[in-house]
Amino acid sequence: MIVLFNDFGFNGPYLGQMKAVIWQQAPELPIIDLFADAPVHNPHASAYLLASYSEAFPEGTVFLAVVDPGVGSQQREPAIVLANKRWYVGPDNGLFNVIATHHPDLQAWHVRWQPEQLSASFHGRDLFAPLAVKLAKGDQLPEGAVAETDLEKWPADLNEVIYIDHFGNLITGIRAVSLAKDESVRIGEVPIPRVRTFSDVPPGTPLCYENANGLLEVAVNQGSAADYFRVVIGESVYVLA
Amino acid sequence: MIVLFNDFGFNGPYLGQMKAVIWQQAPELPIIDLFADAPVHNPHASAYLLASYSEAFPEGTVFLAVVDPGVGSQQREPAIVLANKRWYVGPDNGLFNVIATHHPDLQAWHVRWQPEQLSASFHGRDLFAPLAVKLAKGDQLPEGAVAETDLEKWPADLNEVIYIDHFGNLITGIRAVSLAKDESVRIGEVPIPRVRTFSDVPPGTPLCYENANGLLEVAVNQGSAADYFRVVIGESVYVLA
Amino acid sequence: MIVLFNDFGFNGPYLGQMKAVIWQQAPELPIIDLFADAPVHNPHASAYLLASYSEAFPEGTVFLAVVDPGVGSQQREPAIVLANKRWYVGPDNGLFNVIATHHPDLQAWHVRWQPEQLSASFHGRDLFAPLAVKLAKGDQLPEGAVAETDLEKWPADLNEVIYIDHFGNLITGIRAVSLAKDESVRIGEVPIPRVRTFSDVPPGTPLCYENANGLLEVAVNQGSAADYFRVVIGESVYVLA
Numbered sequence: 001m002i003v004l005f006n007d008f009g010f011n012g013p014y015l016g017q018m019k020a021v022i023w024q025q026a027p028e029l030p031i032i033d034l035f036a037d038a039p040v041h042n043p044h045a046s047a048y049l050l051a052s053y054s055e056a057f058p059e060g061t062v063f064l065a066v067v068d069p070g071v072g073s074q075q076r077e078p079a080i081v082l083a084n085k086r087w088y089v090g091p092d093n094g095l096f097n098v099i100a101t102h103h104p105d106l107q108a109w110h111v112r113w114q115p116e117q118l119s120a121s122f123h124g125r126d127l128f129a130p131l132a133v134k135l136a137k138g139d140q141l142p143e144g145a146v147a148e149t150d151l152e153k154w155p156a157d158l159n160e161v162i163y164i165d166h167f168g169n170l171i172t173g174i175r176a177v178s179l180a181k182d183e184s185v186r187i188g189e190v191p192i193p194r195v196r197t198f199s200d201v202p203p204g205t206p207l208c209y210e211n212a213n214g215l216l217e218v219a220v221n222q223g224s225a226a227d228y229f230r231v232v233i234g235e236s237v238y239v240l241a
Numbered sequence: 242m243i244v245l246f247n248d249f250g251f252n253g254p255y256l257g258q259m260k261a262v263i264w265q266q267a268p269e270l271p272i273i274d275l276f277a278d279a280p281v282h283n284p285h286a287s288a289y290l291l292a293s294y295s296e297a298f299p300e301g302t303v304f305l306a307v308v309d310p311g312v313g314s315q316q317r318e319p320a321i322v323l324a325n326k327r328w329y330v331g332p333d334n335g336l337f338n339v340i341a342t343h344h345p346d347l348q349a350w351h352v353r354w355q356p357e358q359l360s361a362s363f364h365g366r367d368l369f370a371p372l373a374v375k376l377a378k379g380d381q382l383p384e385g386a387v388a389e390t391d392l393e394k395w396p397a398d399l400n401e402v403i404y405i406d407h408f409g410n411l412i413t414g415i416r417a418v419s420l421a422k423d424e425s426v427r428i429g430e431v432p433i434p435r436v437r438t439f440s441d442v443p444p445g446t447p448l449c450y451e452n453a454n455g456l457l458e459v460a461v462n463q464g465s466a467a468d469y470f471r472v473v474i475g476e477s478v479y480v481l482a
Numbered sequence: 483m484i485v486l487f488n489d490f491g492f493n494g495p496y497l498g499q500m501k502a503v504i505w506q507q508a509p510e511l512p513i514i515d516l517f518a519d520a521p522v523h524n525p526h527a528s529a530y531l532l533a534s535y536s537e538a539f540p541e542g543t544v545f546l547a548v549v550d551p552g553v554g555s556q557q558r559e560p561a562i563v564l565a566n567k568r569w570y571v572g573p574d575n576g577l578f579n580v581i582a583t584h585h586p587d588l589q590a591w592h593v594r595w596q597p598e599q600l601s602a603s604f605h606g607r608d609l610f611a612p613l614a615v616k617l618a619k620g621d622q623l624p625e626g627a628v629a630e631t632d633l634e635k636w637p638a639d640l641n642e643v644i645y646i647d648h649f650g651n652l653i654t655g656i657r658a659v660s661l662a663k664d665e666s667v668r669i670g671e672v673p674i675p676r677v678r679t680f681s682d683v684p685p686g687t688p689l690c691y692e693n694a695n696g697l698l699e700v701a702v703n704q705g706s707a708a709d710y711f712r713v714v715i716g717e718s719v720y721v722l723a
Contacts, residue, residue: 001264003257009648010251010492013535013695016485016516020539023483023512030264034257040649041704053254057261069704072679120679122694166250167281197313197361212363213254222282222310242505244498251492271505275498294495298502407491408522438554438602453604454495463523463551 002031002136003057005050005065005090006124007038014122018064018129025133034063038163039233041069043094045162047154048173051098052213054086064124064132065090072120077110078127080135080145087135089128097154108151113144161187161218161235168224171217172237176210179239184208185216186238187229192218242271243377244298246291246306246331247365248279255363259305259370266374275304279404280474282310284335286403288395289414292339293454295327305365305373306331313361318351319368321376321386328376330369338395349392354385402428402459402476409465412458413478417451420480425449426457427479428470433459484513484618485539487532487547487572488606489520496604500546500611507615516545520645521715523551525576527644529636530655533580534695536568546606546614547572554602559592560609562617562627571614573605579636590633595626643669643700643717650706653699654719658692661721666690667698668720669711674700 002022008014010033019031034053039045046067054063068091070076079092083099083106090096092110100106111131118126134142158173165171174185184194185208192208193201201207203222206229211217218237220228229235243263249255251274260272275294280286287308295304309332311317320333324340324347331337333351341347352372359367375383399414406412415426425435426449433449434442442448444463447470452458459478461469470476484504490496492515501513516535521527528549536545550573552558561574565581565588572578574592582588593613600608616624640655647653656667666676667690674690675683683689685704688711693699700719702710711717 001261003261007648011519012645012647013516014647016514017535017538017694020483020485020514023514024540027512030268032257032261032264034254037252037648053258056258058265070681073681075681119694121691121699125694163253165253165255166248166278199311199314199316209362212258212360212366217362242502244502271509273498273502273505275495278493294499297499299506404494406494406496407489407519440552440555440557450603453499453601453607458603 001057001061002029002132003034003054003061003063004031004036005034005038005063006036007040007042007046007067008036008124010036014124017125021125021129022133025130026137029133029136038067042233043067045158045160045173045233047095047098048158048162050095051102052175052215055084056213057086059085062087062089062132062136064128065095066124066128067095068093068123071123078123078131079148080109080111080131080141081151082107089132089135092148094152094154097152098156100151101153101156104153106151108148109141109145110148111142111145113142159237159239161231161233161237164226164233167219168226169217169219170225170229170231171211171215174216174237175214176216177214179216184240185218186240187218187231187235190229191240198222242273242298242302243373244273244275244295244302244304245277246275246279246304247277248281248283248287248308249277249365251277255365259366262366262370263374266371267378270374270377279308282308283474284308286399286401286414286474288336288339289399289403291336292343293416293456296325297454298327300326303328303330303373303377305369306336307365307369308336309334309364312364319364319372320389321350321352321372321382323348330373330376333389335393335395338393339397341392342394342397347392349389350382350386351389352383352386354383400478400480402472402474402478405467405474408460409467410458410460411466411470411472412452412456415457415478416455417457418455420457425481426459427481428459428472428476431470432481439463483539483543484511484614485516485536485543485545486513486518487516487520487545488518489522489524489528489549490518490606492518496606499607503607503611504615507612508619511615511618520549524715525549527640527642527655527715529577529580530640530644532577533584534657534697537566538695539568541567544569544571544614544618546610547577548606548610549577550575550605553605560605560613561630562591562593562613562623563633564589569617571610571617574630576634576636579634580638582633583635583638588633590630591623591627592630593624593627595624641719641721643713643715643719646708646715649701650708651699651701652707652711652713653693653697656698656719656721657696658698659696661698666722667700668722669700669713669717672711673722680704
């Protein structure tokens with residue numbers, strides 16, 4: 001299975017063009033869109049999403065992960081990461097640095113291989129998708145893979161809003177396991193009660209809870225926390241004892 | 242075929258996570274997204290959409306239908322419905338009550354089965370998707386299915402805007418067959434001519450017509466009825482003799 | 483492979499309904515979404531997108547292309563086009579007129595065939611999708627196909643913004659090959675430096691470059707050109723010597 005994680009947007013041609021490349025090279029491989037709206041130009045917040053949302057996929061899954069503001073520059077190397085029996089392919093710009101924290105025994109490589117046709121602005125299609133296919137087909141590491149032992153490790157939690165979903169729920173970079181059972185958070189000066197699910201508070205009221213992937217999430221029962229708190233990605237979230 | 246109907250949004254990880262569950266359990270099953278932007282937290286309007294848009298799918302189709310503001314609470318039971326040889330799986334919170342009106346001979350069950358891992362906030366992935374797979378594979382009803390004979394029936398038509406599409410067209414809950422051939426509607430005080438297709442009125446002019454699924458729809462030729470009327474889901478639509 | 487190009491929006495039921503029709507008639511055919519957000523009601527700008535983004539797909543690809551403000555009227559004929567060994571199906575309303583310019587030896591047909599059930603407003607599902615399946619399965623031309631030798635040809639370049647992507651990048655209808663290597667463009671009075679990729683200018687600065695499909699594209703490094711220039715589709719783009 002190839003799982004797509006990127007900031008390209010569901011709109012536009014980019015996902016379709018990547019999928020066409022994958023399909024031509026490996027028509028039998030299922031392709032799943034996980035995030036196409038990861039925080040734009042933001043490998044930092046994206047790294048926390050990727051680390052939390054990739055673990056539930058089965059062993060052998062290949063994550064084609066592209067949040068790549070430095071595309072086409074010498075600023076970052078293409079990377080392959082093997083962590084907890086899952087493969088990750090994408091730019092080495094921080095995107096894999098939280099996975100590195102969770103899995104200190106991971107293996108990583110930089111990739112010097114270049115495809116015949118490499119555009120300056122769409123390495124997702126031209127470089128990373130073919131690499132993902134190679135890995136998903138069980139091939140060897142691609143030519144030009146050079147072991148990289150210095151992948152940076154970032155803190156395991158990020159006390160910020162890292163994603164805002166269709167309901168206006170605010171996903172934070174704080175893992176619920178990092179808090180004591182009775183610890184909660186505030187945004188600005190507003191303390192937020194910690195509960196199990198939405199309907200544990202009245203409609204229109206804020207709450208926080210461990211979401212279905214282990215992250216602390218701030219919501220409003222039957223409403224939008226994004227409207228309620230008027231925040232954007234990067235807003236600070238403070239832990240309350 | 243499994244058809245997805247929900248209010249999760251195409252953005253974000255939720256559709257991908259549900260599809261990954263389905264694919265792992267039944268890689269051969271095609272999955273079709275019907276609505277991922279059903280009216281948010283609104284099983285009432287959603288019930289009319291689901292009833293109108295599901296009939297055109299072939300017999301044996303399984304609809305995984307999740308508009309579920311009460312997720313994780315004791316407020317609603319998980320349900321399975323068999324109507325007109327199509328299966329429906331989702332929360333019994335009204336979502337199937339218009340199907341019940343159209344098909345008074347339907348069969349319904351509440352489901353007491355619980356998966357090993359059940360999050361408090363994402364029953365679409367953890368509970369309803371596995372149930373949908375069981376039905377789609379032709380298995381028996383799942384363990385814990387208890388016949389439910391009291392599914393509520395709602396009126397067959399809802400004189401409101403129930404969905405606004407990408408063009409700004411306003412889908413109403415009124416079936417065209419419920420009106421006489423020369424009956425039309427108004428929104429606010431604006432009467433809207435009833436025609437066959439968009440170009441039957443000049444560009445920029447409102448019209449209403451029987452849409453491709455049998456519902457009365459309000460549009461503006463080469464424009465946006467949502468902008469023209471400045472309405473949202475729930476706006477009243479009045480029948481004009 | 484069937485590639486979908488339309489202005490229906492990823493939201494809403496339309497893509498799913500088309501895919502269900504295709505899947506029922508040809509379950510083995512892969513379906514790729516290229517654009518579901520082509521310029522709304524705008525076959526003119528769409529024709530330039532389609533011509534530029536279809537060439538990279540393999541021979542034999544069938545493009546199901548529907549930007550069709552005149553749907554259900556006598557204003558346009560359903561058409562099939564064969565150009566450079568790729569098939570195109572959709573309304574003859576200009577959508578194929580740039581492909582005609584690039585491939586003066588193309589073959590085109592108007593289609594008089596009508597399906598048993600033809601709604602007035604959704605020929606993508608009822609008429610064009612079944613035609614696309616016929617072609618993708620390698621069948622003969624459908625009954626009712628009448629050679630059409632007078633497909634209009636439009637200029638090869640359009641000096642306008644034709645699409646704005648998720649990043650706020652402005653795709654123009656100008657092919658990079660139409661400019662000299664040192665030629666650039668301006669929007670309004672702002673001249674835009676021509677470079678190879680985003681990071682060739684400082685963050686927050688506009689640039690233009692040959693995008694990954696050969697079109698000149700205007701962007702802002704790590705920012706949004708749509709916000710920077712405050713433009714919409716149709717904005718003029720002027721060539722600077």
